[in-house]
Amino acid sequence: MPRFLILYVRWVERLNYGIGRLAMFSLFALMGVLLWGAIARAGWQPQIWTDEVAQFMLLGYFMLGGAYALQLGSAVRMDLLYSRWSDRTKAAVDAVTILMLLIYLGVLLWGGIESTQYALEYGERRRGLWRPYMAPIKIIMCIGISLMILQCTAFLIRDVAKLRKVEI
Template sequence: MPRFLIAYVRFVERVNYLFGRLAMFLLFALMGVLLWGAIARAGWHPQVWTDEMAQFIVMGYFMIGGAYAMQMGSAVRMDLLYSRWSDTTKAAVDAITIFALIFYLVVLLWGGIDSTAYALEYGERRRGLWRPYMAPIKIVMCVGITLMILQCTAFLIRDIAKLRGREI
């Protein structure tokens, strides 16, 4: 494999590893927000922002951590036949099926960018009492989808290298 492809794979996996490890700390933020909401409900009046903020944090956790989970092999896979195949057969099937995932993610990113542009242009807010701006969470969504696309291309390069007899 060309050196720039090897460097690309290593760079993408380093970036996704870093983002994934940082996303893990969002669980502490989530616990803090939910704890504050529970204390506020019990002690005085409920805080209107805690439920929506918890939803935003969970969405950010899943979107940013998705590429990391994929990189670590934590993604769910139908293992009925896959576990019985040889490494080269697995690499060949993965190299073919990854295109469906990349297509899906590109369409998702396209819609996400369009939705983010709308949110930024018109100052879109979520309905409800708190009415937070939607642009920040949509930007996080687009970043997460981009990281997934990068990880998928890195997997594709790894699978092609494996099929050629050269592990990365």
């Protein structure tokens, strides 16, 4: 395999590992927001922003942590036949399914970018009492989808390397 592909795979996996670890620790901030909202409801006037901030933080957690979860193998896999296959057969099947996933993620990113452009251009806000702007969370969604695309291409490169009997 060319050296730049090996460096690309290592760079993507380092990037997604670091961002995934940061996303993992963002759960503490989410717990703080939810705790503040619960205390405010019980003690004095409820805060209108806590539920929506918590929803946005949870979405950011899922979107930014998705590539990390994929990297760690946390995705659900139907293991009826897969465990019995050779490593090369697994790599071939994985390469095909990753290509399908890349097509899906590409369409998702395209829609996300268009939606983000709309939110930025028109100052789109969420319905409700607090009415936060939607652009920041849509930008985070696009970043998360892009990280998934990077991770999937790294997996595809690894699978092609396995098919060529090269380990990365």
